[in-house]
Amino acid sequence: MVLIGQKSLELPIIQGGMGIGISLGGLAGEVARWGGMGVISAANPGYNHPDFWRDAARVNLEALRQEVHKAREISGGQGIVAVNVMVAAYQYADLVRTAVKAGADAIICGAGLPTKLPALMAGSGVAIAPIVSSGKAARTICRLWDRHHGICPDFVVVEGPEAGGHLGFKPDELEGPAIPELAQLLTEVLAELEPFRRKYGRDIPVFAAGGVFTGADIARYTALGAAGAQIATRFIATYECDASPGYKQRILDARPEDVVLLKSPVGMPGRGLRSPLIERMERGERVLVERCTRCLHPCNPATTPYCITRALIEACRGNWEQGLFFCGSHVGRVKQMVSVQSLLDRLTTEWRNSR
Helix, strand or coil, rough: EEEEEEECCCEHHHHHHHHCCCCCCHHHHHHHHHCCEEEEEECCCCCCCCCCCCCHHHHHHHHHHHHHHHHHHHCCCCCCEEEEEECCCCCCHHHEEEEEECCCCCCHHHHHHCCCCHHHHHHCCCCEEEEEECCCHHHHHHHHHHHHHHHCCCEEEEEEECEECCCCHHHHHHHHCCCHHHHHHHHHCCCCCCHHHHCCCCCEEEECCCCCHHHHHHHHHHHHCCCEEEEEEHHHECCCCCCHHHHHHHHHHHHHHHHHEECCCCEEEEECCCCCHHHHHHCCCCCCCCCCCCEEECCCCCCCCCCHHHHHHHCCCCCCCCCCCCCCHHHHHHCCCEEEHHHHHHHHHHHHHCC
């Protein structure tokens, strides 16, 4: 049992946020229902609305409200329902406020340093957490939150280089001879958080993420001091995942050699499957952006090689030719569709047996 803000997390598992449309209220609610932390991705949750390309800002906020309500209804008050919001999102502040008003239990922020998050959450009682990829980043965030807001994180997610989607590392850190190990990053983050634990007189639970696949993996990191782990890719191959059957089948069919490091249009390295779209990018081709929703700050529609929003939407719908299929490094080990309950049962049983 781990204390997260004002709620207790029964299982040491966070289901990672996956967008666009992969982890919405259906998946997050089911994970929370069985005692984990279910995470809704706030990345364009309104992608399926007929007005999305005309009025994405309004549609996304309304969709996020609906997905949080859906997750809370499915969970039946069990577990924790969280929302993952990217700092780089143009609607970052509005998405955070909307998630809080809708009843989210926690807000998790990555893709940038969430320096303004405490101000957006003041007085809400909702737990807040940054996603970091180094001890330095954890220290920087804690110092800023401590100095300007008099608080520290309710929990922290430390994400290593084997994660899927956008990664918080430089390209040479991912392909060079000295790739950071998650265990090392976890140890560094725990050390940087210790002064703030002492100052605030409470624990700051840390969850290890990126390449965590089994309950034995979770046990390895909890033995090093983690409170648990965040797992994402394995939850795609669940009946309750919000992605299309086509996306799930691509995950089930993936081989280790299909996984590639790629350069995202927003300037961050990422990890996904070598789809026809990625092969076109490797040949130096470009897909013209026909419509832009201004989803992320670093993106320039006039120069971007392709629209990441469009590519992620097509992937969510199972369009292999035009989609961007993000996944973690161990996707080749995912071979069977299961229910969320059975996956959580297996992970926790393995974890307990490996301690």
